[in-house]
Amino acid sequence: MAKEMDTAVIQKDLGLPVGEAIFGKTILILGFGAIGMEIAKRLRPFGVKILATKRNWSSNTVSCDLDGLVDKKGGPEDMYELVQEADIVITCMTLNNESVNSSLCSFI
Numbered sequence: 001m002a003k004e005m006d007t008a009v010i011q012k013d014l015g016l017p018v019g020e021a022i023f024g025k026t027i028l029i030l031g032f033g034a035i036g037m038e039i040a041k042r043l044r045p046f047g048v049k050i051l052a053t054k055r056n057w058s059s060n061t062v063s064c065d066l067d068g069l070v071d072k073k074g075g076p077e078d079m080y081e082l083v084q085e086a087d088i089v090i091t092c093m094t095l096n097n098e099s100v101n102s103s104l105c106s107f108i
Contacts, residue, residue, distance in 0.1 A: 023047045028086035030079065031093035032070070039090060040069050051082045 004019060025048050029036040032052035040050050051072045074082050083089060 022088070025049070025087040026051060026085055027088045027090060028052070028082050030089065030091045032073075033092065033094070036090070036092040037069070039092065044069060051086060053079055053082065 007013075022043070023046055027043060027048050028051040029040060030053050032040070032054040036052060036054075040052065043050060049071045050069065051074070052070045053074050053076060055076060057073055057075075072082065072085075
């Protein structure tokens, strides 16, 4: 992004949009708890496809708010499959022994 900004200044295009739009992108949210859900709610109006992982989808913290919010759900074991479909990955996982020792660290 900084390199693009430098180029915009040199080409006197400052003020024009810099970067890439997220419209139509596929976004993977790793850890679909309260924070992941709020991020998804804010991303949905941008026309993105939302993929999400969660340890337990039957949890009470994920209510009927999911209707129309997530296009594809998976568990931690589906992370590598889902990441192949994603343009952008957002990590909202709790930092604990399980997540630190998971395959997520090697993925990142």
